[in-house]
Each structure stands twice: as C-alpha cells, then as structure tokens.
Amino acid sequence: MPYGIIVTMPTIIAVDIGGTHMRAAAYAQNKQSPVKYKKIATLASKPGGFERLLSVIEDVWPKTDSVTAIGLGSPGPLDPHSGYLLAPPNNPEWHNFPLTPKVEEHFGVKAFLDNDANLAGLGEYRYGAGKGHHHVLYITVSTGIGGGVITDDRLLQGYHGLAAELGHSIVDPDGPPCSCGFNGHLEAFASGPAIAKYVLGELEKGTKSVLKRDANMTARDVAEAAHQGDELAIQAYQRAGTYLGIGVASFLHVFDPSIVIFGGGVSQVGQLLFDPFNISLRQRVFHPRYLEELVITQAQLGDDAGLLGARALAEMKSGL
Ligand SMILES: [Zn+2]
Incomplete structure (x- = not known):
C-alpha cells in the first residue's frame, strides 16, 4: 500500500426507532457487533423527534470511514418505497412525515426504511x-x-x-x-x-x-x-x-x-x-x-433484531 493513503472501511448506519428508545449503531462490513452504538429516549409525544433522530445518528457517525447507507426501522404503518411514515403510534408530529428523504438530505447518503417486524425478520434471516x-x-x-x-x-x-x-x-x-x-x-x-x-x-x-x-x-x-x-x-x-x-x-x-x-x-x-x-x-x-x-x-437476536434488520436492509439495497 502506498504511503499517505488512508484506507477507509465502508460503514452502514442502522437506526431502530422504538416506542421508548431510539437506537443507532455503526457497523463495519463482516462484523456482527457494532463499532459504535447509542441509545436515547424516543420521547414520542414531545416535539423535536427528528432532531433527536439526527443527533443519535451523528453520535455514531464514523470519524474517518465512509458511510455507504443508512437503514431505518420504525413502527408502521409506513411506506418503504417513498420513505414516508404514515401514522406512527403516539407520535402526531410524524404523521405523513418524509423520514427517508429528510435523512438523505441531511446526511447526503442513501437511506432505506421499513417497519420493525419486517426488519426483525430480515435481521433473523441475515444474522440470526x-x-x-x-x-x-x-x-x-x-x-x-x-x-x-x-x-x-x-x-x-x-x-x-x-x-x-x-x-x-x-x-x-x-x-x-x-x-x-x-x-x-x-x-x-x-x-x-x-x-x-x-x-x-x-x-x-x-x-x-x-x-x-x-x-x-x-x-x-x-x-x-x-x-x-x-x-x-x-x-x-x-x-x-x-x-x-x-x-x-x-x-x-x-x-x-x-x-x-x-x-x-x-x-x-x-x-x-x-x-x-x-x-x-x-x-x-x-x-x-x-x-x-x-x-x-x-x-436468536432478541432486542438487536430491529437494528440488525435495518442494517441488513441498507446492505441489501446497496448490493452488499
Ligand atoms: Zn387486525
């Protein structure tokens, strides 16, 4: 390897937006446990949910490595094709909310969304x-x-x-x-x-x-x-x-x-x-x-199924 070139590892960011907690994790390829992990309170009924989501993603964002894609999991109903949340329970702020477009706009990286049960299934399929x-x-x-x-x-x-x-x-x-x-x-x-x-x-x-x-x-x-x-x-x-x-x-x-x-x-x-x-x-x-x-x-994955599913969705949609 020539001197002066920094080798970066592609990273996937996964986010699990639950009723009580929002969790984010950064995953390097071929490793099941995250490189970075952060959990905060969702506070679904309080304003500022999207800002809390951005901050939890920023907390796990790698300093040197590049991010390939972001996978997002949320309770439904939602539209995974457009990335809109339709009517998440207990969160009036996020009715008809363009979650994926707004996350992509903020981070400049492709983002993918699906509901928590689909992603738990996808997590078990790929990692469990x-x-x-x-x-x-x-x-x-x-x-x-x-x-x-x-x-x-x-x-x-x-x-x-x-x-x-x-x-x-x-x-x-x-x-x-x-x-x-x-x-x-x-x-x-x-x-x-x-x-x-x-x-x-x-x-x-x-x-x-x-x-x-x-x-x-x-x-x-x-x-x-x-x-x-x-x-x-x-x-x-x-x-x-x-x-x-x-x-x-x-x-x-x-x-x-x-x-x-x-x-x-x-x-x-x-x-x-x-x-x-x-x-x-x-x-x-x-x-x-x-x-x-x-x-x-x-x-097999317990509480991690949603996060690993969001990761798997982002990987599969990115061809990884
Ligand atoms: Zn029913």
Whole structure:
C-alpha cells in the first residue's frame, strides 16, 4: 500500500426507532457487533423527534470511514418505497412525515426504511436463526402479532409497502375484535392481550380458576397459572396455540418457507403454546410436503433484531 493513503472501511448506519428508545449503531462490513452504538429516549409525544433522530445518528457517525447507507426501522404503518411514515403510534408530529428523504438530505447518503417486524425478520434471516435459509417466515407474538417474509432471498414489501401483516390474517370471521377494529384476526386470538382477554371473559361467565378478575392481567399471569395446572389458563393457551397453527398453516400454503421463526415475549412460553400449535398446524397443512425439512424455531437476536434488520436492509439495497 502506498504511503499517505488512508484506507477507509465502508460503514452502514442502522437506526431502530422504538416506542421508548431510539437506537443507532455503526457497523463495519463482516462484523456482527457494532463499532459504535447509542441509545436515547424516543420521547414520542414531545416535539423535536427528528432532531433527536439526527443527533443519535451523528453520535455514531464514523470519524474517518465512509458511510455507504443508512437503514431505518420504525413502527408502521409506513411506506418503504417513498420513505414516508404514515401514522406512527403516539407520535402526531410524524404523521405523513418524509423520514427517508429528510435523512438523505441531511446526511447526503442513501437511506432505506421499513417497519420493525419486517426488519426483525430480515435481521433473523441475515444474522440470526434464519442464516442459510432463502425462504423465511418470521412471526412475532407479543402485544400484537407482526410478521416478516423473505422469499427467494428478498424481503416481501408489497406494492403499497404494506406486506406482511400476518397478525391481521382472518382466522375466523366471527371471531373477537382485533386491535385494528376488524373481527377474527389472528392477533385477536393469539397475542398476549388476547390471551388475557379470553381468560377475563371466561371468568365473567363463572368459569373456575385460580386467576382473579383483574383488568391488568397479562399473558404471563395466565402462563404462571397454567404451570400450576389451572384448567382455564391451560385452555387459554391451547386456544391461542390452535389459532396460531391455523394461521401458520395458511402462511405455509402461501409462502412455503423452509423455516418459521418465532419472536416476541408470548412465544417464549414454550410447550404451553407450541404443543397445541404443532398439533393444529399438522392437522391443517393440506400436503405433508410443506412440513418436510421445515424448521420451526425461536428468534436468536432478541432486542438487536430491529437494528440488525435495518442494517441488513441498507446492505441489501446497496448490493452488499
Ligand atoms: Zn387486525
């Protein structure tokens, strides 16, 4: 190498805009852990959100290395094609907000945006449980149910950029109302709040249980009661697992993945949910070939999935 030439490493900046925290990280190529990392409070309801976002990116910006692209993850709904946030929860300042164009204008670098569930799926595909797979179905079961689909090594974004809302699949048109207002979506049966709501409804009907009628009941409380042998609590998880199997059977028919990755707190409950899930899934898949060599597993990246997904999006869109 001739003297006097400084060799710079291409860097990707990834940002995860969460409800409570904004996190940014700078990644050098071929290294999974970030070179620089910064986390600040989102303060979604307070003005100045965009300035806070710029400052957290500036904090991780490399001093000498060049930045290839910026990947941005945010709760939806959003338009990944135009880079506009449409109506992020709890943040009126960012309704119809041109996030990607404004970030590109400020930093002079290409930026790419997608929603948190799609990016968690993309992160698991590239850096986590889905490594080596080309067809990945990622489902997060938590307060809501979200999804990310990678097919033929490409993230499915859709014409409007609104794919893949797996939690809003209709599994029973006469089912309970979903958080979105429509009835019978998978999320209305198998999310954490849906599990607690079912138990509360049964308690109101007089079903016996160690659980008491408490509006603050969580899926975790129900899981604890189930582990003590409480019939109603076990039944609540059986119902959730059964509907999750109904949903995933349809997703196998549509996407035919080689791996299904479960993220989110509710999916960490183990057999309580996955025993009925597995039975339900196998009963409903219309050809056994869908299940051949199919891996069903837990997410590996935890809290880092969103950041690594934003990184993966920026890398893949930049041809890296
Ligand atoms: Zn819904």
